[in-house]
Amino acid sequence: MNAKAVMDDLRRRFPNEPEYLQAVEEVVSTIEDAYNEHPEFERYNLIERLCIPDRIFAFRVSWVDDKGRVQNNMGYRIQHNNAIGPYKGGIRFHASVNLSILKFLAFEQTFKNSLTTLAMGGAKGGSDFSPRGKSNMEVMRFCQAFIAELWRQIGPDTDVPAGDIGVGAREVGYMYGMYKKMARENTGTFTGKGLEFGGSLIRPEATGYGNVYFLLNMLATRGIDIKGKRVAISGSGNVAQYTAKKLLELGAKVITMSDSDGTIYVKDGLTQEQLDYIFELKNYYRGRISEFAENFECEYTPGIRPWGYPCDIAMPSATQNEINGEEARTLLANGCFAVSEGANMPSTPEAIKEFLKARILYAPGKAANAGGVSVSGLEMAQNAQKITWTADEVDAKLKSIMADIHHQCEVFGKEPDGYINYVKGANNAGFMKVATAMMAQGIL
Numbered sequence: 532m533n534a535k536a537v538m539d540d541l542r543r544r545f546p547n548e549p550e551y552l553q554a555v556e557e558v559v560s561t562i563e564d565a566y567n568e569h570p571e572f573e574r575y576n577l578i579e580r581l582c583i584p585d586r587i588f589a590f591r592v593s594w595v596d597d598k599g600r601v602q603n604n605m606g607y608r609i610q611h612n613n614a615i616g617p618y619k620g621g622i623r624f625h626a627s628v629n630l631s632i633l634k635f636l637a638f639e640q641t642f643k644n645s646l647t648t649l650a651m652g653g654a655k656g657g658s659d660f661s662p663r664g665k666s667n668m669e670v671m672r673f674c675q676a677f678i679a680e681l682w683r684q685i686g687p688d689t690d691v692p693a694g695d696i697g698v699g700a701r702e703v704g705y706m707y708g709m710y711k712k713m714a715r716e717n718t719g720t721f722t723g724k725g726l727e728f729g730g731s732l733i734r735p736e737a738t739g740y741g742n743v744y745f746l747l748n749m750l751a752t753r754g755i756d757i758k759g760k761r762v763a764i765s766g767s768g769n770v771a772q773y774t775a776k777k778l779l780e781l782g783a784k785v786i787t788m789s790d791s792d793g794t795i796y797v798k799d800g801l802t803q804e805q806l807d808y809i810f811e812l813k814n815y816y817r818g819r820i821s822e823f824a825e826n827f828e829c830e831y832t833p834g835i836r837p838w839g840y841p842c843d844i845a846m847p848s849a850t851q852n853e854i855n856g857e858e859a860r861t862l863l864a865n866g867c868f869a870v871s872e873g874a875n876m877p878s879t880p881e882a883i884k885e886f887l888k889a890r891i892l893y894a895p896g897k898a899a900n901a902g903g904v905s906v907s908g909l910e911m912a913q914n915a916q917k918i919t920w921t922a923d924e925v926d927a928k929l930k931s932i933m934a935d936i937h938h939q940c941e942v943f944g945k946e947p948d949g950y951i952n953y954v955k956g957a958n959n960a961g962f963m964k965v966a967t968a969m970m971a972q973g974i975l
């Protein structure tokens with residue numbers, strides 16, 4: 532395999548899909564050597580079959596808003612690869628959603644799920660519908676219309692969706708309810724469900740907590756204590772909230788949070804009372820982060836991201852490409868020594884280059900944020916056995932999975948000078964498992 536030739540071909544075939552091409556290039560460029568040690572991979576044209584999704588469903592979602600007007604959105608499900616288990620990956624509702632973004636997410640998900648040690652393939656879905664500013668009834672009607680189209684393609688052993696940006700407990704509940712009605716089964720086809728109907732304890736917390744557990748593993752390789760460290764977080768949704776919660780518990784200082792309108796800065800770190808307010812503001816009132824600043828009279832800057840504030844650790848937890856090269860250089864110049872990604876592909880290729888060049892602890896999302904899908908896998912396991920584990924049991928399993936992922940990154944990513952290149956490690960570890968499974972199953 533020649534990584535450049537693979538990319539040239541994909542660029543020619545999918546010229547309007549920049550995020551997809553970006554995600555593929557990051558992986559292909561780091562697995563080239565390992566791939567070429569196995570000539571049988573090339574004979575089976577494995578790389579192309581791994582980069583191009585198994586199938587894509589695209590459909591119109593028509594629904595009626597509160598004023599009686601008919602609205603139309605696009606809906607998608609990308610089933611990327613099921614070599615190691617049923618397709619698995621979240622659903623994103625955001626105005627920016629398009630095929631390129633969902634293809635990048637489904638591609639990443641395949642490698643991430645492989646790293647979790649659980650039997651899950653990769654998928655992603657979503658719509659350009661934005662729940663922001665919609666009433667509960669509008670969100671419910673949209674979710675039902677979305678599932679009326681998608682339900683035939685998913686199932687407990689086929690494809691198991693979950694949440695992502697714009698899809699939290701409320702949306703999962705509405706979608707799962709409709710799925711259950713259409714499919715006439717109660718087998719837990721979604722994860723992230725309410726606790727009363729098959730959800731797992733610690734699933735809401737899992738991505739944020741898991742990212743902090745991964746960070747602790749990274750810090751341990753350099754003997755660094757998290758206590759008192761200043762952490763800049765972006766976003767204020769599910770991942771950001773639980774990242775902040777675990778950090779506070781461990782004595783770190785959370786100095787920033789944000790939303791798509793702007794960033795709050797609290798120099799001495801958020802207090803527990805302030806974080807509780809953010810949970811309530813975002814999850815119950817669905818308000819804006821600027822309201823936090825008004826309430827607590829802290830610094831709020833509209834239209835900026837958090838990376839200009841001096842910090843020790845950055846945990847981007849909002850969206851893709853939210854740290855560019857310039858911002859990476861600013862973070863480094865201000866002394867940031869660790870970046871652990873809660874979001875998917877939040878750092879641009881230029882930013883990643885800067886982090887690796889500076890030899891800081893840098894964990895790509897497919898390793899650091901894998902805790903969410905891991906506990907989704909544990910939710911599937913509990914549903915299949917019709918049992919529930921305690922919060923402590925699930926949390927212990929989550930910690931152990933994150934340590935295992937860290938170990939895989941170390942094994943596959945340690946460089947001759949001892950530096951752990953987590954990008955190389957995560958991509959190669961994730962790749963080898965999927966590739967081996969694909970080879971064993973023939974050309975499908």
Ligand code: NDP
Nearest residue numbers: 695696697738766767768769770790791849850874875903
């Ligand atoms: P939420 O919808 O709960 O929160 C998203 C947060 O990011 C909000 O604060 C939102 O602000 C902000 N945001 C979204 N889009 C943009 C944008 N274009 N520019 C600036 N800010 C933006 O989503 P999650 O917390 O679930 O997801 C956050 C990230 O983590 C995503 O990249 C997701 O793919 C990833 N992830 C999530 C997992 C999960 O279990 N939920 C698992 C693994 C990864 P606003 O309210 O203004 O839109």
